[in-house]
Structure formats: C-alpha cells, structure tokens
Amino acid sequence: MTRFRVVLVGCVVVAFGLGIGIGVVSATTDTPSVAPALATPYADVVPAPVESAANGATGSGGGRFLLSASTQITYPPAAKGVADFLSTLFRPATGFTLPTTPNGTGGIHLALAAPRSRVGDEGYDLDVASGQVTIAAATSAGLFHGVQTLRQLLPPTIDSTTRQPYGAWPIPTGHISDSARYAYRGAALDVARHFFTVAQVERYIDEIALYKIDYLHLHLSDDQGWRIAVNGWPALTAVGGATEVGGGRGGYYTQAQYRQLVAYAQSRFVTLIPEIDVPSHVAAALAAYPQLSCNGKPTSVFTGINGGFSSLCAAKPDTYTFLHDVITQLAALTPGPYVGIGGDEAYATTAGDYAKIVGQAAADTRAAGKIPWGWQETTSLPLPAPAVAAYWKVGAPPASVISAAAQGTQMVLAPANHAYLDQKYNPATQLGLHWAGYVDVQDAYNWDPATYLPNVPASAILGVEADLWGETIVTSADIDYMVFPRLPALAELGWSPASTHDWPAFQKRLAAQGPRWKAAGVSFYASPQIPWPSATPAAP
Numbered sequence: 439m440t441r442f443r444v445v446l447v448g449c450v451v452v453a454f455g456l457g458i459g460i461g462v463v464s465a466t467t468d469t470p471s472v473a474p475a476l477a478t479p480y481a482d483v484v485p486a487p488v489e490s491a492a493n494g495a496t497g498s499g500g501g502r503f504l505l506s507a508s509t510q511i512t513y514p515p516a517a518k519g520v521a522d523f524l525s526t527l528f529r530p531a532t533g534f535t536l537p538t539t540p541n542g543t544g545g546i547h548l549a550l551a552a553p554r555s556r557v558g559d560e561g562y563d564l565d566v567a568s569g570q571v572t573i574a575a576a577t578s579a580g581l582f583h584g585v586q587t588l589r590q591l592l593p594p595t596i597d598s599t600t601r602q603p604y605g606a607w608p609i610p611t612g613h614i615s616d617s618a619r620y621a622y623r624g625a626a627l628d629v630a631r632h633f634f635t636v637a638q639v640e641r642y643i644d645e646i647a648l649y650k651i652d653y654l655h656l657h658l659s660d661d662q663g664w665r666i667a668v669n670g671w672p673a674l675t676a677v678g679g680a681t682e683v684g685g686g687r688g689g690y691y692t693q694a695q696y697r698q699l700v701a702y703a704q705s706r707f708v709t710l711i712p713e714i715d716v717p718s719h720v721a722a723a724l725a726a727y728p729q730l731s732c733n734g735k736p737t738s739v740f741t742g743i744n745g746g747f748s749s750l751c752a753a754k755p756d757t758y759t760f761l762h763d764v765i766t767q768l769a770a771l772t773p774g775p776y777v778g779i780g781g782d783e784a785y786a787t788t789a790g791d792y793a794k795i796v797g798q799a800a801a802d803t804r805a806a807g808k809i810p811w812g813w814q815e816t817t818s819l820p821l822p823a824p825a826v827a828a829y830w831k832v833g834a835p836p837a838s839v840i841s842a843a844a845q846g847t848q849m850v851l852a853p854a855n856h857a858y859l860d861q862k863y864n865p866a867t868q869l870g871l872h873w874a875g876y877v878d879v880q881d882a883y884n885w886d887p888a889t890y891l892p893n894v895p896a897s898a899i900l901g902v903e904a905d906l907w908g909e910t911i912v913t914s915a916d917i918d919y920m921v922f923p924r925l926p927a928l929a930e931l932g933w934s935p936a937s938t939h940d941w942p943a944f945q946k947r948l949a950a951q952g953p954r955w956k957a958a959g960v961s962f963y964a965s966p967q968i969p970w971p972s973a974t975p976a977a978p
C-alpha cells in the first residue's frame with residue numbers, strides 16, 4: 439500500500455501527491471492512502487434518484503471530494519440532529535468523528551434551502567464538488583435522506599464495522615436531485631411471534647433508513663405474544679409477554695423502552711406505527727385475561743403458528759375497557775399519525791361482532807387523535823375517512839376495498855406475493871413460509887403500486903410496505919437474510935419515480951449493494967437473479 443503524508447490544516451485535510459495540497463502545516467500524521475473510488479456510484483444508488491449525473495473523473499488527480507478526519511459538517515441549527523448523525527456515521531470504518539459547525543459553509547454543507555415545491559417534504563439536492571459537498575433540502579428529513587445517498591457514493595468499506603486502513607475516502611463529483619414518490623414507505627416487523635429486543639429493533643431501523651423507508655410498523659401483539667406494557671393490565675405482559683412461537687421466553691417493551699424506540703426511530707426520520715391486532719390474533723391477551731373471551735374459560739398460552747382462531751368477545755363490557763386503555767396508551771406513546779388496530783383473519787368472530795369491535799377500536803383511535811391503520815378486512819365496515827387499510831392478500835381486490843378507497847380510505851400496498859419478506863425465496867430457503875408462493879427479488883420488484891389494484895385510483899395509494907412476519911424468524915441474522923435483498927426492491931417502488939423502474943438496471947444497481955452488506959456484516963441472500971460482484975459469496 440502506498441503511504442503518503444497528510445497534513446491537517448485547520449479543518450481541511452491536504453494530501454500531497456493528490457494535486458490539492460496547500461496551506462499552513464499545523465500537524466502531521468502518517469496516514470495510509472486513499473480508499474479505492476467507486477467506478478459508477480451515481481448510477482448505482484438505491485433507491486434510484488429522480489436525476490443523477492457524475493461530472494468528474496473517478497481516478498486520482500481530481501474530480502472528487504476527499505472525506506477525511508477533518509472534514510467539517512456545516513449545518514443550519516434546525517438540522518443539528520442530522521449533522522450529529524453524520525458526524526459519527528463513518529466512525530467504525532474510518533475512526534473519524536467529523537467536526538460539526540453551525541451556520542458555516544464548506545466541508546459537507548447541509549442547507550435548508552431547496553424549495554419544497556420541487557423536492558417535496560423529503561427530497562434533496564446533493565452536489566459534490568471537489569471543495570465542498572452540499573446537501574440542500576426543505577426539511578431535516580430531506581437532509582437525512584441526502585446523507586443516506588451520500589453514503590452510497592463512498593466506497594463500500596465505508597460501512598465496515600471494523601476500522602479500515604485509509605486516511606481519506608473519495609466521493610466522485612456529481613449531482614443528484616431527488617424526491618419521494620410516496621409519502622408512506624413502510625416496513626413491518628413482527629415482534630409478537632418471536633420477540634426482538636430494543637437493540638435489535640434499533641439495528642433494523644438503521645437498516646431500513648438506509649433505503650429511505652420512513653414508517654416502521656411494529657406488530658406488537660398476536661396469539662403468541664403481547665409485547666407492550668399497558669398500565670392497569672399487568673398480566674398482558676406478565677403472562678402474554680412470557681412466551682413466543684416454539685415456547686421460548688418471549689419478552690416485552692416497558693413504556694419507557696418503547697419511548698426509547700420512538701426517539702431512536704425519530705432520529706432516523708422513521709415514524710413508528712404501533713399495532714395491536716384485534717378482534718382475532720388475541721390468544722396471548724386471552725391467556726392473560728380470560729374474561730375477554732365469550733366463554734371466559736382460562737386458556738394456556740399459544741406457541742404454534744396458525745392464526746385466526748381466537749376472538750375478543752363483542753358482548754362483554756371488559757372488551758371495550760381493554761380496547762380503550764390499550765389504544766389510548768399506545769396513542770400517547772406515538773408522535774406519528776397512525777395507530778394500528780389489526781382486523782385481519784377474524785375467522786372466529788361473526789361479521790356483526792367484528793364491526794362492533796373494530797368500529798370501537800377505530801373510534802377510540804380517532805378520539806385519541808390518531809388515524810386508524812387496519813388490514814384490508816377493515817374495509818368491510820368501512821371505517822370512516824381518514825383511515826388506512828393495508829392490502830395483503832393475493833389476487834383481485836374485493837369490492838369492499840374498491841368502495842372504501844372511493845370513500846377516502848388510503849391504501850397501503852403489501853401484497854404477500856410481492857411484499858411479504860417472510861415468504862421463502864425458493865423451495866430450498868430454510869427460513870420462512872410459502873403460502874403466497876416463492877418471492878425472489880424480481881417478484882418483490884416487478885409490480886407497480888399505482889396500477890396494482892384495478893378500480894382503485896392512484897390517488898388512493900398512500901404507499902407500500904415490506905412485511906417481515908416472525909413465525910420462523912429468531913435472530914437478527916434471520917432478519918437480514920429475509921430482508922436483503924428484497925427490502926431495497928420494495929423501498930425503490932416506494933421512493934423512486936415510475937420512470938426509473940427497470941429490472942435490468944435494478945439488477946445492476948442492487949448488485950452494487952452486495953459489497954456494502956458484506957462490509958456491514960449483513961448476512962443477505964445472494965439471489966442468483968442478481969449479478970453480484972465476484973467477491974460476494976454465492977447463495978447457500
């Protein structure tokens with residue numbers, strides 16, 4: 439490896455031998471060479487930006503910005519959170535904690551300057567010149583998304599979890615202008631079937647934020663577990679939280695821990711949607727409080743994987759006290775607009791009882807100042823607007839979905855045969871289920887949310903959601919394997935304009951993510967549909 443001398447001048451690293459050296463020497467240090475630049479980073483960004491163009495050579499001798507230990511981040515005070523995030527983002531790989539300076543210019547410059555009329559609430563302009571990187575947006579969320587793009591313009595080893603031997607990291611010069619197609623780009627994590635700790639969920643938030651996902655829907659209750667403490671109902675967690683699929687010890691979040699998750703997600707511009715599932719998928723709650731079932735008989739906890747057999751009792755006043763307490767407390771923990779009330783697969787509930795229970799859950803949600811988020815089955819009522827219904831089934835939409843959408847229900851698209859990340863990739867996949875078929879990355883990518891539901895206007899589509907159900911998912915490595923590479927495909931459907939949709943181009947762009955996941959220790963499925971760089975190991 440070539441070693442050369444780096445001279446630290448105030449806040450600028452000056453590297454002799456690179457043609458950009460000047461200035462007064464304040465300190466010197468032996469530093470290994472510049473990390474190898476990427477050949478086509480602007481063409482490889484996922485999700486695809488609205489517009490992007492490289493405008494410089496990628497080799498040595500110009501056409502690049504060099505990131506080093508003394509690259510300053512300059513920012514408007516309102517974007518301090520983004521500056522702080524960026525300041526330590528590359529520390530594991532580089533050892534750098536980049537200095538931050540409010541109100542300055544130079545270095546990596548964050549600006550709340552781009553007009554909202556052009557980049558929207560979440561878009562940004564990113565300009566890389568050899569002397570300064572500028573990210574401009576109308577909001578801090580836009581700046582944050584610009585930072586996530588900037589990461590992908592750096593070499594893949596910038597995401598390493600271990601220190602790399604480079605003193606400077608090249609970003610080829612160029613420009614990106616970007617904005618979001620849909621406001622809702624969701625991921626769902628099922629913490630009910632198997633419990634995931636606060637640290638595991640935070641890790642997942644970081645993974646989804648890379649691809650500009652902005653909602654994380656947490657499935658907090660199901661037959662196999664109740665995962666959130668509710669004041670006044672201690673057995674929900676003491677009994678219902680102490681189990682999981684297969685009979686493991688389960689777990690739950692205290693309200694303080696849940697608040698910690700909310701704050702962590704907010705720092706990544708991800709909004710949490712807490713979901714409790716009623717009137718079915720409630721065996722854990724019934725094991726804790728038998729009076730919520732119609733026969734009132736004690737039941738033991740459930741550790742299998744079938745669903746839809748349990749039901750709250752529509753005739754019992756306790757049911758409504760329970761719903762009110764749970765929903766009111768979830769709403770109080772939630773800064774975002776939505777609280778999830780479930781509503782799927784209620785095979786043990788009559789249509790009339792379903793309407794009473796789901797109708798009351800929705801009313802409680804609205805009374806607590808939130809918009810009810812339910813599965814597509816809730817369109818049978820339908821819930822009065824504003825309401826969100828998530829389409830998950832395979833096949834043509836039932837009439838209730840079409841009429842609810844016409845009456846103002848906003849649709850989130852999570853069709854299982856494209857968007858369920860718990861479905862196996864192929865018959866050899868060890869993890870996952872396959873009731874919706876096998877879902878490889880091309881299946882995840884090749885559909886258009888705007889035209890997917892016949893007779894539902896594009897204006898009724900709030901966005902897309904990639905759902906990881908947890909029946910077979912036990913570890914963070916399991917999460918990674920099922921989520922990557924499909925989540926970026928769905929994230930791109932949510933973020934990128936339809937005009938960029940192109941499977942051959944996506945195959946190539948996704949391939950460039952492989953070395954990043956490898957560097958970051960993400961155990962992804964190396965689908966044979968993608969031309970991974972040869973250093974990436976083949977799929978098992």
Ligand code: TNX
Pocket residue numbers: 745782783813830858860871907908909
């Ligand atoms: C269907 S999606 C379910 C979930 C399961 C999933 C497994 C939905 C609304 N209900 O309860 O976990 O399939 O793929």
